[in-house]
Amino acid sequence: MSVKKTSIKANLLIAIVALLCLFLFIAQHVSFPAIVWYVGLAILGIVSIALGIDHIRKKSASEVSGEDSQTYRTYTGTAAVLSGVASILIGIVLILISCALIFNAGNSMWLAITQRPGVALLLIGLLMIAWGGQAMIGAHEESPRRSVWLFLASLPGRMFGIILVVVGFAIGVFGVIDIFVPDELQCLYQTLKIFITNIFSI
Numbered sequence: 001m002s003v004k005k006t007s008i009k010a011n012l013l014i015a016i017v018a019l020l021c022l023f024l025f026i027a028q029h030v031s032f033p034a035i036v037w038y039v040g041l042a043i044l045g046i047v048s049i050a051l052g053i054d055h056i057r058k059k060s061a062s063e064v065s066g067e068d069s070q071t072y073r074t075y076t077g078t079a080a081v082l083s084g085v086a087s088i089l090i091g092i093v094l095i096l097i098s099c100a101l102i103f104n105a106g107n108s109m110w111l112a113i114t115q116r117p118g119v120a121l122l123l124i125g126l127l128m129i130a131w132g133g134q135a136m137i138g139a140h141e142e143s144p145r146r147s148v149w150l151f152l153a154s155l156p157g158r159m160f161g162i163i164l165v166v167v168g169f170a171i172g173v174f175g176v177i178d179i180f181v182p183d184e185l186q187c188l189y190q191t192l193k194i195f196i197t198n199i200f201s202i
Contacts, residue, residue: 035102037101038098038101038102039098039102041094041095041097041098041101042094042095042098042099042102044091044094045090045091045092045093045094045095045098046091046095047091048087048088048090048091048094049087049088049091049092049095050091051084051087052083052084052085052086052087052088052089052090052091053084053088054084055075055080055081055083055084055087056080056081056084056085056088057084058080059076059077059080059081060074060075060076060080061074061075061076061079061080061083061084062074062075073139073140073141073142074139074140074141075134075137075139075140076140077137078133078137079133079134079137079138079139082129082130082131082133082134082137083130083134085126085130086127086130086131086134089123089126089127089130090127092123093123096109097109116178116179116182117175117178118174118175118176118177118178118179118182118185119175119179120175121171121172121174121175121178122172122175122176122179123175124168124171124172124175125168125169125170125171125172125173125174125175126168126172127168128164128165128167128168128171129164129165129168129169129172131161131164131168132160132161132162132163132164132165132166132167132168133161133165134161135157135158135160135161135164136158136161136162136164136165137158137161138151138154138157138158139154142154174188
């Protein structure tokens, strides 16, 4: 697929999201039923999942400039797949929140998360790993073979990506522990609490 076609598709998705945001803004001021918000949130989730699937399938993800509508940063290969995974995870979260609100189960969902945060921690960890991995790999234009200056300028972002991956992995591990052996997570939490308390009491 050419860069021009990719830009057109990206612009179309941006236009859809912009129209949904405008719709929600109008709904707020016209006092539409609350379900309008919830359905709009679900549609945003569906668009995010569709965008993620497209990135994974084509192994290409592009950021588009609002001035000339031309692709100026392209993620390919693993970076594009990670971008797609992040979009899918965000879409899943938006749809779950929307369904909980539509069926008036928001409080129950929040209570379940606070009592057993394993799934939420796992999703957050995976999302951080995906974003961090994408930042760590960098865009195609930032390759040292294409531009040494852009590569050097991208180093802070790549370092931040490494931090995101490490922190996301740790959060994901906590989530897995809570899902399968919640008692062990409570023991770990108490140990960390005592350790931190001892550090600040010194």
